[in-house]
Amino acid sequence: ELCVKVRFIKKGTDAPVTGQQYTVRLYDRDIFLDDEYLGHAKLNERGEARIHFSPTEIRNYHLGFEELPDLYILLFRGNTVHFQSKVWDNVDFEKLNLQEIKEGTELNFGTFLVD
Numbered sequence: 459e460l461c462v463k464v465r466f467i468k469k470g471t472d473a474p475v476t477g478q479q480y481t482v483r484l485y486d487r488d489i490f491l492d493d494e495y496l497g498h499a500k501l502n503e504r505g506e507a508r509i510h511f512s513p514t515e516i517r518n519y520h521l522g523f524e525e526l527p528d529l530y531i532l533l534f535r536g537n538t539v540h541f542q543s544k545v546w547d548n549v550d551f552e553k554l555n556l557q558e559i560k561e562g563t564e565l566n567f568g569t570f571l572v573d
Contacts, residue, residue: 460513464531465506465569466541474505475572479536482507486516487528487545496529508564526550531567541572 462484466475480501486494494516499507516527526548533541546567 459510459563461564462509462511462529462531462567463506463564464509464543464567465504466501466533466572467505467569469571469573474501474503475533476501476503476505480540481534482509483532483534484509484511485530485532487530529567531570533570533572541570543567543570 464482466480466482467473468475478500481498482501483498484496486496488494496511496516497509499509501507513527528545528547529549530545531541531543532539
């Protein structure tokens with residue numbers, strides 16, 4: 459299992475975005491099919507979310523069709539998308555030395571400024 463970590467801070471304040479109304483979701487963008495939902499997490503008091511998923515569960519991974527996943531993050535406030543990250547194209551877990559994933563492995567997707 460792999461853990462993707464993201465952090466959200468409010469523009470101009472450096473204060474973390476917090477609250478139970480916020481949910482972070484991780485997706486794999488697919489060209490021919492609907493984007494694949496991989497997991498979600500709530501924000502903690504530091505504005506961080508950790509989403510746990512297994513790269514081997516990604517549809518078409520290692521099938522040669524759309525071999526490498528294109529990952530992105532959505533931040534929801536309630537049922538509304540509040541922020542969407544850029545898409546990380548062709549995330550190669552093997553080149554990131556994550557093919558032998560160890561318990562607690564964390565991939566930091568960064569900190570995002572939001573309104």
